[in-house]
Amino acid sequence: MTDIAQLSKWNRDLSQAISALGTDAFFPALIAAIQGQVRFDYPQVWLYHKDLPPQVLYHEIPDKALASQVDTYLDGPYREDPFYQTSMNQPRSKFYRLSRITAGKLRETQYYRDYYADTGTVDEAIYLSRLRGCNVINVCMMRLPRHGAFTEQDYETLYLLAEPISELIKSHSEHDDFAVTHLIQPGIDHQVDLAFRTFGASLLSPREKDVLELMLRGYGTDTSADRLGIALETVRRHRKSIYRKLDVSSQTDLFSLFINSLTCLGQAAGDDPLRIYMAPSQ
Known part of the structure; x- marks a missing residue:
C-alpha cells in the first residue's frame, strides 16, 4: 500500500472515531483506526488513578486469555507495571515503548517473573492521555509471538499518530456521560x-x-x-x-x-x- 493510500485510510478511520466521540463506539473505532496502520494483539484501554484500582474501559481479549491478562494483573502486579508507574509519575510523552522505559531489563524485574512472563507477550507499547483529576487513560498494544516484536517502522508509525490519538481520548473523556461514569471528580x-x-x-x-x-x-x-x-x-x-x-x-x-x-x-x-x-x- 502506498503512503498516500495509507494516509487516506487513516483519515477515513479516524473520522469514524471522531464521529463516535462520547459514545460506547469510540474506543472500538479508535483501536480499529490504529490497527489499520500497525497490527497488534489484545487491545486494552485502561483508566488509572493514583488512589484507586485500575479500570479496564475496553478490551478485545479472548475469553481464554482474560484471566491471565486482566484478573491476574489486577491482583497486585499492576503496581509494578512500568506503564502504570510511568502513568502515575507525571508523564510527559503520549507514546511509550516497554523496552524503552525498562531500559531493556524487563526480564530482570519481579513484575516479569510474577506476571508478565505468563502473558505470552513479546512486545508492548501504549498511548497515554493525561486527564483532569489525576486520571490517566492508556491504550495498550501488545504483540504476541505469532506477529513478533514491533519493527522500528511500526514504532515510527505509532509515534507519529500519538498526538491526535491522545487528544481524541481527552476529548472523549470530557463528554458528560463518560466523565460522570468513570472519572474521579475534583473534591472526592x-x-x-x-x-x-x-x-x-x-x-x-x-x-x-x-x-x-x-x-x-x-x-x-x-x-x-x-x-x-x-x-x-x-x-x-x-x-x-x-x-x-x-x-x-x-x-x-x-x-x-x-x-x-x-x-x-x-x-x-x-x-x-x-x-x-x-x-x-x-
Whole structure:
C-alpha cells in the first residue's frame, strides 16, 4: 500500500472515531483506526488513578486469555507495571515503548517473573492521555509471538499518530456521560481513603474486611498474608468468601463494584457505601 493510500485510510478511520466521540463506539473505532496502520494483539484501554484500582474501559481479549491478562494483573502486579508507574509519575510523552522505559531489563524485574512472563507477550507499547483529576487513560498494544516484536517502522508509525490519538481520548473523556461514569471528580479524592475503610463492612466479617481493603489497595495474596500475619490459605479462603458475599466472580467485577459505589459515599455518611448502592430502588 502506498503512503498516500495509507494516509487516506487513516483519515477515513479516524473520522469514524471522531464521529463516535462520547459514545460506547469510540474506543472500538479508535483501536480499529490504529490497527489499520500497525497490527497488534489484545487491545486494552485502561483508566488509572493514583488512589484507586485500575479500570479496564475496553478490551478485545479472548475469553481464554482474560484471566491471565486482566484478573491476574489486577491482583497486585499492576503496581509494578512500568506503564502504570510511568502513568502515575507525571508523564510527559503520549507514546511509550516497554523496552524503552525498562531500559531493556524487563526480564530482570519481579513484575516479569510474577506476571508478565505468563502473558505470552513479546512486545508492548501504549498511548497515554493525561486527564483532569489525576486520571490517566492508556491504550495498550501488545504483540504476541505469532506477529513478533514491533519493527522500528511500526514504532515510527505509532509515534507519529500519538498526538491526535491522545487528544481524541481527552476529548472523549470530557463528554458528560463518560466523565460522570468513570472519572474521579475534583473534591472526592479526600474521601477515597474513607471508601477503602468502609466498603463492604455491612456484609463482611472484620477479618474479611481487612483482606478486602488490601485487595482494593492492590496487594496480592502473599503480601496480604504477610501484612495480616495469617496463613496464605486463610487469605485465599477469605477471598472466596468475599466474592460470594459481594456476588462478584472476578477481581475486575470487584473493582468495578467498588468504584461504582463511590457515588454513594455522601449518602452513606461514613458507613458502608455498598449498603446504599445495593439497596433496592424505591
